[in-house]
Amino acid sequence: MKATIIGAGAIAREHLASLADLPHVEIAGICDLSPVMAETTAREFGGVPWFTDHRKMLDEVRPDAVHVTTPPQTHFRLAMDALDAGAHVLVEKPITHEHDEIAKLFEHANSKGRVLIEDHNYMFNQPVQELLRLVETGELGEVTHVEVAIALGIAGDGSRYTDPNLPHPCLKLPGGAIADFLTHLAYLAWLFVGPHRSLRTVWKKRDATTTLPSDEVRALVDAERGTALLSFSAHAQPDLFSLRVFGTKLRAQASLFDPLLAIERLRGGPRPLMPVANGLAVAKAFGQGGLGGLWRKLSGRPMSYEGLFELVARFYSAAAGEGSTPVPQRQIEEVNRLVADLTKEEFSF
Amino acid sequence: MKVLVTGANGFLGRHVVATLLAQGHEVRALVRPASNIERLGWGSDVEVFRADLRGGTDLAPAFEGVDALVHLATQMVGDDFTILSGTLTGTERLFTAMAGSDVKRLVLCSSFSVYDWTAVRGRHREDSPLATDTKSIGGYAVAKQGQEELARRGVAEHGWELTILRPGFIWGRGNEDLPCIGQRFGRWQVVFGPRRRLALAHVENCASAFVAVLENDASKGEVFNLVDDDEVTAMRYARDQRERTHNTTTLVRLPYVVTRFFVSCVNFVSRIIFDGRGKLPSMFVPVRFELRYKPLRFSNKKLLEKLGWRPPLNYDACLDRTYATAKAPKPKGRNGLAA
Known part of the structure; x- marks a missing residue:
């Protein structure tokens, strides 16, 4: 092709x-x-x-x-x-x-x-695919809530979003520079709780000196299968792109920057020991995630864009008639409806 | 001569502007729209043209009434791709505007980074091999090669009179910590190859060279390397810097062969483990390591022979100008309070 x-x-x-x-x-x-x-x-x-x-x-x-x-x-x-x-x-x-x-x-x-x-690339990152498998197999139970958070220092000096000499094209979109990230927040939530019914957003300009129209946003979303909390911060550090899914049987946290999936689950044995066992499991997952990220970087393999490679492969399979579309029309329409509603309430608080 | 200077308020640019003015030339300084140029004290001596080369303002008016272009602007901030795309798209727009003007004379600031440092032996010269592995040399070097290529196309298509200057490590007040010394770990400065001669190019010497080539027709169509005359070793510079800044840095010598062997080992292990697809920090990429640390001999021989130019400042004078404001720390009294 x-x-x-x-x-x-x-x-x-x-x-x-x-x-x-x-x-x-x-x-x-x-x-x-x-x-x-x-x-x-x-x-x-x-x-x-x-x-x-x-x-x-x-x-x-x-x-x-x-x-x-x-x-x-x-x-x-x-x-x-x-x-x-x-x-x-x-x-x-x-x-x-x-x-x-x-x-x-x-x-x-x-x-x-x-x-x-x-391009909904992060849905094909390995930790997100594993989370979807936990949902599909019933191991996670029913999803009650999902949190998607991005923290990136896009308001500081040297950021392409704040370059006063050459305004970034996204600054013209509703939501300004943050609009460049809303799709990611929206489809990762959509995958776990479905289309939204209503939402409340808080758009803030934390740093009055930044040229960005807003540099923080939080959104609480009521969706078909649960709730979602979406957040973007231009100031919280260190950088973060995380997905937390809360189920009736376990909760899990994935990182989109590193190959990290940390799971806390209901366990057998004495109840007071459960936090200890979960704590050790989470610590192990974070350690492996950090080392895995470093290893992946040194290996020359795609970093946070690993999902894009999978998405592109599936796109070409679908184009060749050998598989279904990796991002269905309904997903794209409902995700963009959520993105549009997120920006409708810009500056409303 | 009226000269359009891009990057005019940058580290090198402000010295080029000052030298041009001192030589009696007129200057139109191209600076970005948001740049603060008040502190430069240009006053009415310099005509300022505000534009971002990457987009926005029409650049054609910048060439009106101008005799020559000195192109210094380079995207310096950002990752490899940002540097590459910012530099190349800006240069492309600038040269497109120049092609539509009567201006034919161009002096381009390139860089030592365009050479293939793994292939250079002994004395480094203008005809030393250029890097061809664009995946290894980094965005800045690819951008500099791209600028040279765009300029040469202007020569072929529009009859431009081109001179390319490739400075070594440009230093001076405001840019004292040089990447060609070694690596700093807290209060420890490890000097790689302490007896190795540095390819230093003091910013005021560079400015003098840019004006010299502009004024001399013999420079047209030529490429010149540009370094200071004095042979300064890595250890000498590190010592002088420590002395002049009155800091307590501990200098640690590490022979070049040891560091280069370590880099080779890291590359060997990476190749074995990752089947040649590994990605290493720039310091471990041989061509970039050798750009900074390879022991070679450098000279301004071509600039001297062709143009009779020599750097106006010797090493001690450069040190004086670079570290003129560094003061000794105040002695401390008891309890650590200033006496």
């Missing part, structure tokens, strides 16, 4: 790296508005053809699949063009922040018989 990519930014390199090991997939074209970035990236990934006009690339290469990794405001137009050209399409998050546009994209993809997905 011929794969092409529109947008040669940082995330594009992860997409391209994920294609390298896929059998029957070749990188057939790289497109960017900047000739030097298109050429440099093309050279790095095997000297493939490069373009500065995506329509020219679609016409000349006739790709089987297109990855859209440009700023969010351009996703709809580029994805529509790629579908027009008969390609399967993988769009970076957020696919678009207009619900009508999502409907139009899927209408178009379905009429063409093409696979269209939004």
